[in-house]
Amino acid sequence: MKPDVLIVGAGFAGSVTARVLAEQGRHVLILEKRSHIGGNAYDWLDENGVMRHEYGPHIFHTSSTQAVEFLSRFTDWYDYEHRVLGWIEGKLVPIPFNLTSIELLFEPQRADHLKEVLIREYGMEQKVPILELRKSEDQEVRELAEFIFEHVFKYYTMKQWGYTAEEIDPAVTGRVPVLVSYDDRYFQDSFQKMPDQGFTALFEKLLDHENIEVRLNTEAMDHLSVDLDAHTISLDGAIFEGPIVYTGLADHLFGYVKGDLPYRSLEFEVRSEAGQVQPVTTVNYPTPAEVHPYTRITEYKNMQKEAPKERTTIAVEYPYAYHRNGEKGNVPYYPVFTDASKASYEAYRSLAEQIPNLYLLGRLAEYKYYNMDAIVDAALALGRELLEKE
Numbered sequence: 001m002k003p004d005v006l007i008v009g010a011g012f013a014g015s016v017t018a019r020v021l022a023e024q025g026r027h028v029l030i031l032e033k034r035s036h037i038g039g040n041a042y043d044w045l046d047e048n049g050v051m052r053h054e055y056g057p058h059i060f061h062t063s064s065t066q067a068v069e070f071l072s073r074f075t076d077w078y079d080y081e082h083r084v085l086g087w088i089e090g091k092l093v094p095i096p097f098n099l100t101s102i103e104l105l106f107e108p109q110r111a112d113h114l115k116e117v118l119i120r121e122y123g124m125e126q127k128v129p130i131l132e133l134r135k136s137e138d139q140e141v142r143e144l145a146e147f148i149f150e151h152v153f154k155y156y157t158m159k160q161w162g163y164t165a166e167e168i169d170p171a172v173t174g175r176v177p178v179l180v181s182y183d184d185r186y187f188q189d190s191f192q193k194m195p196d197q198g199f200t201a202l203f204e205k206l207l208d209h210e211n212i213e214v215r216l217n218t219e220a221m222d223h224l225s226v227d228l229d230a231h232t233i234s235l236d237g238a239i240f241e242g243p244i245v246y247t248g249l250a251d252h253l254f255g256y257v258k259g260d261l262p263y264r265s266l267e268f269e270v271r272s273e274a275g276q277v278q279p280v281t282t283v284n285y286p287t288p289a290e291v292h293p294y295t296r297i298t299e300y301k302n303m304q305k306e307a308p309k310e311r312t313t314i315a316v317e318y319p320y321a322y323h324r325n326g327e328k329g330n331v332p333y334y335p336v337f338t339d340a341s342k343a344s345y346e347a348y349r350s351l352a353e354q355i356p357n358l359y360l361l362g363r364l365a366e367y368k369y370y371n372m373d374a375i376v377d378a379a380l381a382l383g384r385e386l387l388e389k390e
């Protein structure tokens with residue numbers, strides 16, 4: 001097959017775009033450096049019968065009907081509402097912090113009073129950013145806000161991002177809401193379901209099309225060369241004229257000429273245990289690193305449709321600075337936004353704009369955090385744009 005379109009990466013960005021184009025008769029070649037499809041949403045059934053998410057827990061939640069309609073062609077769904085508990089002063093309380101969290105952490109009379117104050121100030125079923133609580137005119141609200149900030153946000157953020165408390169921009173933590181509610185779900189989206197047979201099975205169907213060829217274990221940069229003077233990209237020595245949808249790292253594509261883009265990485269210590277070890281899928285540890293050096297523990301079977309009873313698999317999550325050649329922390333997970341990193345990314349984007357048939361798409365190529373539903377929407381839009389351009 002001589003490809004009309006070249007795609008780098010078989011995650012949501014690359015796979016959804018490929019499907020849209022393939023269904024309109026375009027021959028699509030996908031180069032994927034990993035040994036599997038699915039990108040960071042890749043999951044697999046391990047020796048305990050647990051559907052393990054290789055790159056951290058992925059929960060599908062959305063209010064986008066377009067993403068649901070598209071993906072539902074490739075999977076059935078089962079209901080799953082994600083709940084997270086936080087380890088605070090030795091107790092497990094709902095995260096986001098809500099009225100139940102107050103009841104669990106304060107004496108009954110004090111808890112009733114604090115709840116009354118919050119409901120009076122903000123009303124029931126409201127999401128209030130912690131920054132707003134901290135600026136309240138009511139002293140009791142401010143005191144509660146300081147408690148929540150200290151016990152829920154401060155150390156978690158320090159561990160997650162590797163900053164000291166002083167370096168953390170208050171806006172980073174300030175946006176996280178406190179819920180004046182008893183709703184203990186982590187997400188409030190209208191659609192909260194998981195793919196019936198897992199994400200990898202969804203990708204298998206998505207990519208199962210006669211016009212799509214996927215080459216696994218294929219590092220794209222071993223085959224592509226970028227010519228910035230001629231504004232072209234060659235595939236195995238021949239200029240590729242059709243659209244190139246690139247979903248890998250922007251700095252990698254351009255040989256790091258504008259410096260390395262900073263990322264936060266993660267390492268997962270995976271353990272096999274008996275029975276069930278925690279009441280919900282994810283328990284956060286918003287404690288200082290000296291108390292718990294990790295940020296959270298995920299027990300995958302708690303979000304499974306038919307979970308095994310005898311054994312379980314948990315993943316203890318340790319954030320790391322990203323080093324592309326490091327022994328640890330060599331997978332880029334979250335962009336680290338600073339003025340300098342945003343400027344470097346813009347420099348890469350300007351280089352990309354000089355190549356007319358190159359399209360950067362996805363969490364790596366666009367240096368941006370995307371939820372799965374959002375990247376599905378973006379890939380559907382790019383697919384349509386490419387078809388209209390022809």
Ligand SMILES: Cc1cc2nc3c(=O)[nH]c(=O)nc-3n(C[C@H](O)[C@H](O)[C@H](O)COP(=O)(O)OP(=O)(O)OC[C@H]3O[C@@H](n4cnc5c(N)ncnc54)[C@H](O)[C@@H]3O)c2cc1C
Nearest residue numbers: 009011012013033039040056058059220248362363371372
């Ligand atoms: C820890 C974590 C938890 C998350 N949890 C959720 C969640 O609960 N819900 C949610 O909606 N979203 C979640 N997300 C976001 C979700 O992972 C992204 O929306 C999704 O991965 C974006 O898809 P993508 O195709 O842009 O990137 P990716 O999934 O990363 O796919 C990119 C693909 O390109 C390949 N690639 C890169 N460079 C090259 C190269 N040079 N040559 C060949 N192949 C290459 C990679 O191997 C990868 O397979 C989470 C993200 C993280 C980091």
